[in-house]
Amino acid sequence: MYENPKLLLDPSKPIEPGQFTWRSPSNLAIVKYWGKYDVQLPKNPSLSLTLAASCTDTMLEFTQIENTSGQIQLDFFFHQEENEAFRARTLRFLEQLRPIFPFLQQLHLSIHSGNSFPHSAGIASSASSMSALALCLCSLEDALFGTLSDPKAFDQKASYLARLGSGSACRSIFSHAAIWGLTNAVPGSSDEYAVPFGDELHDQFKNFHDDILIVSSDEKAVSSSVGHALMDGNPFAEPRYAQARARLTTLIDAMKSGDLETFGKIAEDEALALHALMMCSNPSYMLMKPGTLAIIEKVRQYRADSGNPVYFSLDAGPNIHLLYPGDIIHEVRAFIDDQLLEHCENQYVQQDWVGEGPEEM
Numbered sequence: 485m486y487e488n489p490k491l492l493l494d495p496s497k498p499i500e501p502g503q504f505t506w507r508s509p510s511n512l513a514i515v516k517y518w519g520k521y522d523v524q525l526p527k528n529p530s531l532s533l534t535l536a537a538s539c540t541d542t543m544l545e546f547t548q549i550e551n552t553s554g555q556i557q558l559d560f561f562f563h564q565e566e567n568e569a570f571r572a573r574t575l576r577f578l579e580q581l582r583p584i585f586p587f588l589q590q591l592h593l594s595i596h597s598g599n600s601f602p603h604s605a606g607i608a609s610s611a612s613s614m615s616a617l618a619l620c621l622c623s624l625e626d627a628l629f630g631t632l633s634d635p636k637a638f639d640q641k642a643s644y645l646a647r648l649g650s651g652s653a654c655r656s657i658f659s660h661a662a663i664w665g666l667t668n669a670v671p672g673s674s675d676e677y678a679v680p681f682g683d684e685l686h687d688q689f690k691n692f693h694d695d696i697l698i699v700s701s702d703e704k705a706v707s708s709s710v711g712h713a714l715m716d717g718n719p720f721a722e723p724r725y726a727q728a729r730a731r732l733t734t735l736i737d738a739m740k741s742g743d744l745e746t747f748g749k750i751a752e753d754e755a756l757a758l759h760a761l762m763m764c765s766n767p768s769y770m771l772m773k774p775g776t777l778a779i780i781e782k783v784r785q786y787r788a789d790s791g792n793p794v795y796f797s798l799d800a801g802p803n804i805h806l807l808y809p810g811d812i813i814h815e816v817r818a819f820i821d822d823q824l825l826e827h828c829e830n831q832y833v834q835q836d837w838v839g840e841g842p843e844e845m
C-alpha cells in the first residue's frame with residue numbers, strides 16, 4: 485500500500501550524511517494475536533499496553549553512495565559489537581521494503597542498536613527493535629523527501645513497516661495502548677497497521693504496572709512464527725478467532741470505563757487461551773514451566789486473600805507479566821519479594837509500566 489517508485493534521490497543533488505535515533509518500547513497484548521495470513525496480517529484483532537522500561541534504542545546512520553551493485557549496503561552493531569545475525573535479518577527486512585523505499589540502495593546504512601533489558605533475560609525484543617527501526621526509516625524518508633510531516637501519517641506508516649518486520653511490533657508505535665486488526669468496534673482500524681487507543685483509556689490504565697517475572701530465559705522450544713503457522717491446522721482456530729473478537733469489544737468498554745475486574749479476567753483468560761492453543765496444536769507443545777503455574781496459583785490466592793486487583797498475563801513463553809494499578813505498588817512488590825521471587829531465574833524481575841510510547845532522541 486505504500487509502494488512508491490518516485491522515492492529516489494537525484495544523483496546530481498548530493499545529500500549530507502546524517503543519522504536518526506529512536507527509543508521504542510515493547511508492548512504486552514491483553515487480547516492476543518495468534519494466527520496470521522499473508523505477510524503478518526492477523527486472523528483476529530488484538531489490544532496491547534505499551535510498555536516503558538523494556539526498550540530498544542536504534543540509531544540509523546546514512547551516507548549517499550553511487551551503488552552500481554544495486555545491493556542494500558548495511559552494517560549492524562548490537563551493543564557496540566558487529567552482529568552478523570542481526571545484520572542478515574535486518575537486510576532481509578530492508579530488501580522486502582525496496583518497493584516502498586527504493587532510495588535505500590542509494591545509501592550506505594549503519595545501524596547501532598541496544599536494549600534496555602539484559603539480552604539473556606528471555607524478554608522478546610522484536611517488538612521494540614522492529615518498531616525503533618521502522619521509526620528511523622520514517623524519519624529518514626521525511627528528511628530526504630519531506631513526505632511524512634503529518635504526525636498521523638508518520639505513525640501509521642511506522643506501524644505498517646514495523647508490522648512487516650514482526651507483527652506485534654506495529655502496536656508499539658502508540659502511547660499507552662494500541663489496537664491492531666480490523667474490528668467494527670474501532671472506526672479506522674486495520675489489519676495492516678495499529679491505531680492508537682491511549683486517548684480513550686481510563687486514567688486507571690495509564691498508571692498501570694507490568695512486572696515481568698523471568699521464570700526461564702532459555703530459548704523457546706517453538707518460535708512464535710512456528711506457533712502462528714500451527715494455528716492453520718488447529719481445530720479450535722475458528723472459534724478462537726471469534727472468541728478474541730468478542731473479548732476485544734468487551735475489553736475496549738472495560739478499559740474506557742476503568743472496569744478493572746473485567747480487564748483482569750480477560751487478561752488472564754487470554755493468556756491461558758494462548759497456551760491452550762499451543763497444547764492443542766499438532767504437534768502439541770507447552771511453553772509454561774512449573775514455576776509459571778506456581779506463580780499463577782499464588783497470584784490467584786493473593787487476589788482472593790487481599791482483594792487487590794493483581795492479574796497475570798503471558799506472552800508466548802514461560803514468563804509471567806504481573807499487571808496491577810500503580811497505587812498498590814508497595815503491597816504488590818512486597819508480595820513479589822515474599823512469594824514469587826523464588827520461582828524466578830536468578831530472582832530476576834524486569835519492572836515495567838505503561839508508557840508514553842516511542843521517543844526520538
Ligand code: PMV
Pocket residue numbers: 512513515516517518530610650651652653708709758799800
Ligand atoms: O509478533 P509475533 O509474531 O512475535 O507474535 C506475537 C504473539 C504474542 O506475543 C503471543 C501475542 C501478541 O499479540 O503480542
